[in-house]
Amino acid sequence: MYRIVHAFLTLEQHLRAVVSTPQSYRPERCPHCGFGELWSHGYYExxxxxxxHAALNPLPVPRFRCPACCRTCSRLPLCICPRRWYCWALQQLVLSLLLFGLSLRCAAAVAGLSRHTVRRWWRWLREQTQIFAFLLRSRFPELGRTTDIASFWRACLRLMPLRQAMAWLDGDGLTVP
Ligand SMILES: [Zn+2]
Incomplete structure (x- = not known):
């Protein structure tokens, strides 16, 4: 939680920012204790x-250390998914297909993924929708008029890409993929 910076849509932008404006990754406060002045603490890859070609791998991810509680945290750009290997755009494609009624088998075939992976993503979305929808609606009231899971997510993805929605939820303290 509180890991995603609302910026840097491509890996190239991320690499440039790490070099030229590393301060743009620095959190305002420690996500563990709330202390306000974190120190840079190198990078992990x-x-x-x-x-x-995967020519940009491995990519540096900035880390920070809290002088108050001595714990570390890291910050990711919008273009890197915190906990899943697959990119946000592919996840959005798969979930959109399912939201429009395609079968798991069909969505998996379109995306070139295993049905197991697609089923896992779909289960996650359905299980989390209640809390995700509550928090996103409190930030974006125009999402409040939808009635079921599919119409909520269709409205949400018309308003913003999945990665942006997940960045807001990450900022609200939730664990996102
Ligand atoms: Zn701290």
Whole structure:
């Protein structure tokens, strides 16, 4: 939670920002204790380039250390999904297909994924929708007029991409994929 920076839509933008404006990743406060002045604490590396050459891997992810509680945290750009290897755009495609009524088998075939993965994403979305919808509606009142899971997410994804919705929820303290 509180890991996603609302900026940097591409890995190239992220790499440039890490070098030229590293302060844009610094959290305003410690996510563990709330202390206000975190120190830079280097980087960790993770793979996030899904292109055929994967030339940008591994990518640096900025870390910070809290001088008050001594714990560390890291910040990710919008273009990197915190806990799943697959990119947000592919997840949005799959979930959109399911929201429009395609079968798990069909969505998996379109996306080139296993049905197991697609089923897991779909179950996650349905299980989390109640709390996600509550928090997103309190921030975006125009989402309040929808009645069921599918119409809520269709309205949400018309308003903003999945990665943006997840960044808001991450900022609200929820664990997102
Ligand atoms: Zn702290």
């Amino acid at each position: 993770r793979k996030a380039d899904h292109s055929s």
